[in-house]
Amino acid sequence: MITLTDVCKSYDGRTILDRINFTLGEREICTLIGPNGAGKSTLVKLIAGLELPDAGTIQRDPRLRIGYVPQKLRMEASMPLKVSRFLSLADPLKVNRASVLEQLGILHIGNSQMHSLSGGELQRVLLARAILRKPQLLVLDEPLQGVDVAGQVTLYRLIASLRTQLNCAVLMVSHDLHLVMAQTDSVICLNQHVCCHGKPESVSRHPEYLRLFGRSVADDLAVYTHHHDHQHNLHGDVVSSCGHHHD
Numbered sequence: 733m734i735t736l737t738d739v740c741k742s743y744d745g746r747t748i749l750d751r752i753n754f755t756l757g758e759r760e761i762c763t764l765i766g767p768n769g770a771g772k773s774t775l776v777k778l779i780a781g782l783e784l785p786d787a788g789t790i791q792r793d794p795r796l797r798i799g800y801v802p803q804k805l806r807m808e809a810s811m812p813l814k815v816s817r818f819l820s821l822a823d824p825l826k827v828n829r830a831s832v833l834e835q836l837g838i839l840h841i842g843n844s845q846m847h848s849l850s851g852g853e854l855q856r857v858l859l860a861r862a863i864l865r866k867p868q869l870l871v872l873d874e875p876l877q878g879v880d881v882a883g884q885v886t887l888y889r890l891i892a893s894l895r896t897q898l899n900c901a902v903l904m905v906s907h908d909l910h911l912v913m914a915q916t917d918s919v920i921c922l923n924q925h926v927c928c929h930g931k932p933e934s935v936s937r938h939p940e941y942l943r944l945f946g947r948s949v950a951d952d953l954a955v956y957t958h959h960h961d962h963q964h965n966l967h968g969d970v971v972s973s974c975g976h977h978h979d
């Protein structure tokens with residue numbers, strides 16, 4: 733569905749993404765993980781077509797319908813915009829609106845102002861908008877930030893079921909690998925470059941993974957454990973390298 737070949741991106745002369753290669757298959761669910769500043773949001777923006785790479789190629793059908801949920805959307809408090817109006821932009825005929833809102837548990841907030849929503853409600857509205865576009869590819873950048881834990885489990889299951897409902901592929905950024913494990917087909921660990929890419933089972937069996945995700949929430953932000961054959965400094969630069977390992 734989408735293939736990246738040697739994709740590079742820099743901002744202000746600083747390398748953010750270095751020779752990224754991967755392919756997302758049709759109806760595949762792929763989760764992107766990595767530490768803060770690793771370039772995850774930058775990569776999903778490139779994939780969603782919102783930014784252009786400096787080098788390398790991104791092959792996708794120009795007609796591909798993408799539903800994108802950004803990491804953050806700042807709503808202007810002085811601009812009145814009701815949830816129902818906001819969603820009308822994606823679904824003017826309101827064909828599936830009620831059932832999508834019901835699945836997301838936000839049927840009751842249609843008349844609320846966008847800027848008055850709680851963090852978790854806003855994320856659900858953004859997800860609803862992306863779904864209502866009937867995408868062939870859903871690109872979700874930390875879609876469940878601010879959603880309570882019980883809601884996260886339900887919504888990750890829903891995201892997984894969208895693959896069948898919408899017949900779409902899903903690429904998402906998440907720090908909650910322990911929650912998405914059961915729902916994702918593949919995991920990419922990113923830290924400027926692709927550190928490793930594999931099936932979640934190979935990650936979940938790893939004793940260090942269990943140790944990592946059994947610890948506090950702060951530790952969840954750490955990169956998941958794998959056979960890392962190189963080290964990074966605090967900026968994510970590789971300081972010792974003997975080739976990249978792919979799981």
Ligand SMILES: Nc1ncnc2c1ncn2[C@@H]1O[C@H](COP(=O)(O)OP(=O)(O)OP(=O)(O)O)[C@@H](O)[C@H]1O
Pocket residue numbers: 743744748766767768769770771772773774775
């Ligand atoms: N438009 C921009 N201009 C300049 N620098 C940018 C821009 N967008 C991102 N960056 C920088 O690129 C780096 C990677 O940012 P990105 O948001 O892709 O990381 P991330 O992996 O999604 O991080 P997090 O987990 O914290 O959300 C950061 O250091 C950020 O400051």
